[in-house]
Amino acid sequence: MTSVHTTVDDRRRAPATSVGARRRALSIAGLIAGVIIAILLSLAFGSRTVSMAEIIDGVTSWVQGQTPSHIGAIAVQARIPRTVLAIMAGAALALSGALMQAITRNPIADPGILGVNTGAALAVVCGIAFFGITSPYEYLWLALGGAILTSIFVYNVGSVGPGGSTPIKLALAGAATTAALGSLVSAVLLPRTAAMDTFRFWQIGGVGGADWGTMAVIAPLLVAGTLVAFICAPGLNALALGDDVAVGLGVRIGRTRLLAAVAGVVLCAAVTAVAGPIAFVGLMVPHVVRMLVGPDQRWMMPLSALGGAILLTLADTIGRLIGYPGETEAGIVTAFVGAPVLVIIARRSRMRAL
């Protein structure tokens, strides 16, 4: 009996693993190639389209710290910061989404849908209106605080009652909180026309206003969040089997959840503080990656980061092409791609069983 079982098991596992490994290798290679292509496209397209030679010229002279002589290379240099920010922000948002989905075991967990962005927005608006804050560094800390408070609040409201956090309860809690905080934002802004004008440029997320200074401020946060995400990945794998099994496997579930949650919120809050609210990246990318490499978090996390970087960089490039001669923010592009993806997810998954 036992020998039969082992052979069946071996037969079942052996080819699957090799196929899985080949598929993973292909996915990694594909995603890395995708990032490189996305970077090239982002440098090449815009209100002035440049050639490959100009890209190389622009980047090399940028590395050497010189100002290039002709306009194409200058355009390339101007596009470097926003490309870097798009990669950082996209990777962080996708990681944050992957973490939140893993912790809540909920397929629609995404900072945009859970109202985290509006929380950050309210904190920033209060800062502008009541404390006269103008520097991006102070925005950053306010946004971070607002985002953290809101996400804790929404998650708690959304997981009251039997069954914990179902997708619908979380989504409704997020939508309701967004509406409520949105009214507060209007209440603070309406009497202050000047603040309103400052703020409306903060309402849609985009990477157009990329600035090395603020990026340097959030970079340590992003690096720390990413490291924590990678460290938590095996623990999150165990959590996916249910709390009891995870405890049996020797995972400290409370600590793993807390660490992963803090990392997830810090990642998305830091990005929101610099790039504004960008929805749906954290929702879409982990789902696509799960289709590619399966549910193993140790692969999900790094590949989601790559996927998010591709998505946001492409969204920014597409936004520049659609909005010609101006530009459309990346946040709008991701919203338009993301809503249909949400529809597909909602149609695929059975609402109760999640």
Add this chain to the structure above:
Amino acid sequence: MTTLPATPDIAARTALVRAGRIRRSRRRVLVMVVLAVAVLALLSAVIMIGNTIYPVSDVLAVIRGESVPGASFTVGTLRIPRALVGALAGLAFGAAGTTFQTMLRNPLASPDVIGISAGASAAAVVCLVVLRWSGTATMFAALIAGVATAAAIYFAARGGESTGGRLILIGIGIGAMLDSVVSYTIQRAAEWDVAVAMRWLTGSLNGSRWEDVLPLGIAVAVLLPALALLSRQLKALELGDAAATSLGVRVDHVRILLILAAVALTCFATATTGPIAFVAFLAGPIVSRLVGHGSSLTIPAALMGACLVLTSDLIGQFAFDTRFPVGVITGILGAPYLLFLLIRTSRRGGSS
């Protein structure tokens, strides 16, 4: 139930049921009368109160068409349209909201939460700020966009089980997408348009004109009775699709008619005042507390909607140093109730 005699006596039971019915319908009529009186009182308050308070005689004279110095402009041109638009929008939001909540069997599923108002506002803000269309054209564009949004959500959610929950989830996603259109347009707007455009984020009665009253009035006059008539079938739908079918309700047919009427009301109101937050969402649950179960909520909820809008407008105009638009007040008043409802519904294990 405890008063029933030990031996089953059909006549006594029938009498008990009948007494219950009469008691409930009396309560419903009472609530409706009280709400109607409240709406009238609030209307007159909005018309009379302001920087200058005009006596009833002046207001009546203006309504009769006589020219009263000062009052003719303030009351006739500014305050009466404002009051009427507020009341009509409140009626529309209240009726549409309770229809959606009853149909989807979820108190949280009102048109403002599931993205239909967002569709109407997106169309309206694009037409007004970008294309610079007139009020009437904007209203029809908003109507078409709202119906299209509702249709998209409905068809995306169709098929398989548990349509209600999926519909809400899809609606929230599509609403998020359309809200980004509103923000985008506002960001592109010239600085002097920002105040106008902000209306499409919050909803406001400022700048209501006589031209706005007529289309909204016609819409409410046609669609509100239609909803009230259909609401009998709505009660059957509340029992679940299978039960409703066996009671002789053509489920898909009735549902599409109800959705169309409710969406149209939402869109007309949104195109006139902007999405006044939470009115559609609050009116139904408040009224169902007052009226109790077992009877149609459409008309009472409509009246409650009008009360909410007019009260909030009075608060927004006079309670603070700054004049806040009505949507901000309803948003702030509504938010705690929304969260309370959310927690209570979840505790009970409802709203799957």
